[in-house]
Amino acid sequence: MSAYYLHDGRNEIGPFSIDLLRKQKLTRNTPIRQLGSDNWLPAEKLAPLKELVAPRKIKKPKDVIPAVKEHLADWQQRKPRLLYGILLLLALIAGVSIYSITKTHSKALPQVTVFSHPQVAVSRPAAPAEPVKPAEEKKLPVVAEDKAKTARSRWNKLISATNSNYGIGFLGGIKDLSVIVSNRTDFPIDVAVVKVTYIKANGGTWKTVPITIYGVPPHDSKEQSVPDVGRGKKVKVNIQKLVSKKMKFSYTEGQKVRNPDDPYVL
Incomplete structure (x- = not known):
């Protein structure tokens, strides 16, 4: 049996039998020599x-020609439908173009103004105006000035x-005291100032304290508590100031009389 060597470009390899040589990676130009x-x-x-x-020769598939023939036959069948679609598209484009041209032309036409006959207004005699009644004068409430003046004078x-x-403490002092304005x-009396005088056991005055009371209603009274003190045996109270806006009344202890007829009017 023959033996062969092959050369891979660098080394000589072999020997191979013909069957083993067939299994090697050979090309058309692989160098080979026979033993001997x-x-x-x-x-x-x-x-x-x-x-x-x-x-190796490339074998042409036997079914290529039938496939081409089948494709051509299918194209022949679809050709009329394709042409119909193209014609329909062209007709649609033409219709849109005609509509656009017509619309543009209609806008360019001058508008005709229609004049109407003027309407003649017929005047009618106006109805006689009713006599205007004089406005009734509102009667203002009469201010009870006499009543206020009487209250100021009294x-x-x-x-x-x-x-x-x-209460009085054992060594003196006043507690639980209140002042009442009637x-x-x-x-109404807006402001009332009451002077509280604390009197010592010997009858002398220890001190005086003003107590202010606000908003005494008419025909009523109002009470105000007084802080407790550590001296004094008894107290005395008297009005130091009064103000009533509705009565137009103002009184201050020791004030000078400006109007003898109505000395306390505001």
């Missing part, structure tokens, strides 16, 4: 390897200040 020979021949020159390294009989019961007029 020094001549290197390309693999395609050796008869046992010629079929192995010869270029204030010391209608307005009074008193003290409540109170108003028997028809007008």
Whole structure:
């Protein structure tokens, strides 16, 4: 049996039997020599390897021609439908173009103004105007000036200040004391200042304290508590100031009389 060597470009490899040589990666130009020979021949020159390294012929598929024929037949069937679609598209484009041209032309036409006959207004005699009644004068409420003046002149009989019961300490001092302002007029008293005088056991005055009371209603009274003190045996109260806006009344202890007829008018 013949033996062969092959050369891979760097080394000589072998020996191989023809069957083993067929299993190697051979190309058409792989150098091969037979055992006992020094001549290197390309693999395609050796008869046992010629079929192995010869270029393979590409076989044409037998079904290519029938497939082409089938495709052409299908195209022939779809050709009328395609042409119909193209014609329909062209007709649609033409219709849109005609509509656009017509609309543009209609806008360019001048508008015709239609004049109407003027309407003649027929005047009618106006109805006689009704006589305007004079507006009734509103009667203003009469201010009870006389009543207020009477209350101002008699204030010391209608307005009074008193003290409540109170406690006295063993060595002196006043506790639980309140001041009461009574108003028997028809007008509210806005401000009432009452002077509280603390009297010592010997009858002398220890001190005086003003107590202010706000908003005494008419025909009513109002009470105000007084802080406890550590001296004094008894107290005395008297009105120091009075103000009533509705009565137009103002009194201050010791004030000078400006109007003898109505000395306490505001």
